[in-house]
Amino acid sequence: MSVAGHTVAELIARSNRLGADPANTNYAGGNTSAKGTGIDPVTGQSVDLLWVKGSGGDLGTLRPEGLAVLRLDRVRALRAVYPGVDREDEMVAAFDYCRHGTGGAAPSIDTAMHALVDAAHVDHLHPDAGIAIATAADGAVLTPQIFGAKVVWVPWRRPGFQLGLDIAAIKDTHPEAVGCILGGHGITAWGESSAQAEQNSSWIIATAAAYLHTHGVAAPFGGVRHGFDALPDAERRAKAAALAPTIRGLASTDKPMVGHFTDAPAVLEFLASEKAPALAALGTSCPDHFLRTKVRPMLLDLPADATIEASVARLQELHEAYRADYRAYYDAHADADSPAMRGADPLIVLVPGVGMFSYGANKQTARVAGEFYLNAINVMRGAESVSTYRPISDAEKFRIEYWALEEAKLQRMPKPKSHQGRIAFVTGAASGIGKAIAARLAAEGACVVVADLDLGKAQDVASELGSTDVAIGVACNVADAAAVRAAIDATVLAFGGIDLVVNNAGLSLSKPLLETTEADWDLQHDVMAKGSFLVSKAAAPALIAQQMGGDIIYISSKNSVFAGPNNIAYSATKADQAHQVRLLAVELGEHGVRVNGINPDGVVRGSGIFAGGWGAQRAATYGVKEEDLGQFYANRTILKREVVPANVADAVFVLTGPELSRTTGVHIPVDSGVAAAFLR
Template sequence: MALHPEAAALLARSHRLGSDPRNTNYAGGNASAKGVAPDPVTGDDVELMWVKGSGGDLGTLTAEGLAVLRLDRLRALRGVYEGEEREDEMVAALDYCLHGKGAAAPSIDTAMHGLVDAPHVDHLHPDSGIALACAADGEKLTADCFGDTVAWVPWRRPGFQLGLDIAAVQAANPEAIGCVLGGHGITAWGATSEECEANALRIIRTAETFLAEQGRPEPFGPVIKGYEALPEADRRARAAALAPYVRALASRDHPQVGHFDDSDAVLDFLARAEHPRLAALGTSCPDHFLRTKVRPLVLDLPPTVELTEAISRLDELHTAYREEYAAYYTRHAEPGSPPMRGADPAIVLIPGVGMFSFGKDKQTARVAGEFYLNAINVMRGAEAVSSYAPIEESEKFRIEYWALEEAKLRRIPRPKALATRVALVTGAGSGIGKAIARRLVTEGACVVVADLDAASGAAVAEELGGPDRAVAVTADVTSEDQVAGAFAAAALAFGGVDLVVNNAGISISKPLAETTVRDWDLQHAVMARGSFLVAREAARVMRAQGLGGDLVYIASKNAVFAGPNNVAYSAAKADQAHQVRLLAAELGGDGIRVNGVNPDGVVRGSGIFAGGWGAQRAATYGIEEEKLGEFYAQRTLLKREVLPEHVANAVFALTGGELTHTTGLHIPVDAGVAGAFLR
């Protein structure tokens, strides 16, 4: 069925508005259009409204993300509305106004769009508009900025009553093109989609100009000596060192994925004298604090203190933060309030270094950071022309622990098995490593694709979904510095590491007499030394996090099976196999499980076999190289060829949550080689 012209125009407008962060934040705000369409039952024309549904994002909105409602029924809800104390019931009533089936669920702002008497309505959260909305004298500033063209609506929690308030203001101010919503954002309207968009942009850009021209310099105060940003290399090294400890604090109640931001706006805010006062006031716009919590945790030390002192102080501040959050909950909770969800911070600010933000996945963590950056911009604008005055703490609690918000959270699908876990896979640019990385991402993990070949690693990371799911690092596992650099990159990208797969390897197949010292050293440098270096760095990070973890070695059937012309490779694999046992014994007290997988004959898709190993092994067995996979399959008990995906399945079996009490184990993935049975 063709999309209604008004709905098509709405989608195009939404994409334009939502693609510019000056207009609104990710998943923030909503837009609507009204039009006439035939009723499929009676054939009579009915007035409909298309509006962004709950949980959608304007910049990426699709037709499936629109809620479609009958306007006559929605407006008739005025007659059954019994006042603000019964307002939550009106959200459920919106379901009886839906037109057709299969559309998105109506959001809390749906009533606003239906009750405002205009064919097109935009509700947005621009930093400039919220700066006026959150200023101590926001009503006066709105009049100074816009005159009679934009009205002021005092703060009210989103819902049916706010829709009635805006509709009343619109009726009382026929010359107005929109309004500023106290503590919240803006709403604009128009007779056409083009006019509505133009009015929304006019409000946003006029507010930006007003703040720039009327605002005082240095609204955050002077720079605090010693709190300036560290040089970039030092700053990033410090952030990488702190990240696992900070992630541990943010994950006390629930495991979290992290994001790091050291943009100029963040660093400047944290270097200024007023940042402690402003940060303590918290964010204001509901879209902001639902993702950032009511306030951040702020380290009150300069960036040059010893790392151990910073970590100790963060631990003290975290204890105080949790106590304060529990007290906030106790102050405002009522008998019917949802239980406290967690007392850990979502935003941690480190002067001179940057901002860590956390969430249930990388996108959520990144968006939380983006929202706090929005809040910084809001505070800057409000302080430039007045003083920042967010909504009352009690109002924040009413929204954070709103029954409707709780119901929305309960509708979120159950997380995948590896959600919140960060994996680092070596040799992940091809073959077995690539298959493992793909399986881990599919199961919800964030993955660091580590490979000596930068181009291959980058291609795999992009294939797996890009920065919110996978990042690539170039790493030679024989180098201490490059291994440490790979884990630092993981810390900056995702906050730390929980699951490490030692997969990088090479293969040299020669008879004993032809095996050179260089062959032996190279084989052991990559697999024995490399696995040791990776495991050592993994243990350091996992211990700092205190969240336990998984180390998985991709060893080989050859670790326990003696074959010809293979002494360097098989000896190195035996070294890896025993590292599994040794580290399982050593790291168990830290909740770190160490296990191995013993594949055999993974020919198709294997980077090692394609690199010459296949030809060497085929020559050893006196067969054609293209027959090698079949040859390996026929010598097994199951007569099946082993593929990279089968090894990836074993890694997931070890780490996916079902084998929580298993460590020191090797799982054969060889289709059954009796000579390699473990004893």
């Protein structure tokens, strides 16, 4: 391995270790760097280089391609042309002229900190313990008390070239120092080897945490507010599920959001405390925190046992006030050059006795926002335990939130997929048509709940689709109202709400009238007619409460209109489903919910129904071999093409996408053309 390769490998390993521990830094927070030598491919000469985590990366998962690589001499030469703090943004643009080689990540605003500090390895991190000292009202006094001369206090300064100059000066004038506490922000540490830098970072974090533990007061948030302590587990989760759709709808007033819910003990403890209202109003301090959480959360000011109706009404009032306050915040600090306001809805909503709801454009962003506010709670606890929590001012928060560089980062993000931000609930999704639908919706950006009678298979399919930020598997017997209700509650707690329901669960027994038993009839009607009814009924309150519209899709059948042989129970229940589409389209249309159906035919390959005996029964009815059944169905169609699960999934994608936003109450045939089943 080359010298440069070894330097990079050490940096990646150190970054991954530091980023893997939430005590060290939050997701995508902080940056690390290493200096070393490489070869200039033009001259063949050795050149001094800086490898530093690029913009938008995450230390815990950092790879070499996530590093920005720059010529150290060129970055340091920028000191001669630095125009001052009023023109900081120009320096980030200048970093592009200092890059070495091709590819790599875009340099971040913190690049100067790493380049200008005269140390081979530099770490900048956002540990809760370190930020607690950084946001303490007397942090400047506490720093030497805690760390002696080894750590120096740096007053708040927005990240940028000047902050890099400040830290470089401290390193030069304090040879005994191993790092800094950055007021309102985090920590920076350095070392002459990668191991030494990591050791110094870990020492600062551990020393801060030990001081808070040893010297902190027992109840930093004060006493417990009467009536605001946590509800019992089952009651708490039930109330969270009942409120989640309303809260998501409020948080999505400006643009659709996906949600995340947590009732972590630290959250419940904070919400029950005397100081919670005042501390929540102060907002977060670390830039990484408030960029994800907005400057402050929305806090419900009712006790834990408030009724759902009272809570909803109060949340709506608070939301109006929040939007007005945010508009006032924007107007107070914006100037002619500020980007347009990005939205006035809260990203963090706190409900005492219940927990925290967080929001983002996708599930990962929503989850991380919640994790960041939990970081903020830990920071407030630490600061209040030894001092008074004092975040940076709203004016400084605005300068970062609406920084041109932050706007440019947002503009670089890829265009969202058609179903991003949508939450889909698909029944019978562990196999066949349902699995294909779940896969297609996930591929188009939706969060998907794979619902199936077999929990293990549902979870396996969800794992195939991606992490729990993409899909989860739930058990759901659609014929059992309580099981359906539990599955819908699990959906809204996992992703914040529900937008798209696919009634796909089904089975079939192919028998003539005289051989069809009452049990055969009841089973098929329970699963498909009753099951679709129960799922739609359970999902409708959430769809209505969100006020975001939505889609309900019924996977019906060509048999809903075609009188095939030996199929009385199946065809009758499919006709029931088909009319549910029309009835619900009329009833739910005023809420913006579209209800449509899909009529497949002869989906043999990959079908759970056909594999479960239906294929053999239908093959016997038509007098063909079971392995030839798919081609038999294809041959009797106009297009002479076999229908497969992906074809049905395509229809779901189109019906629920933006192109057919004015279509409801219809059935789309996916049957390769069966004239007898033409819709009239």
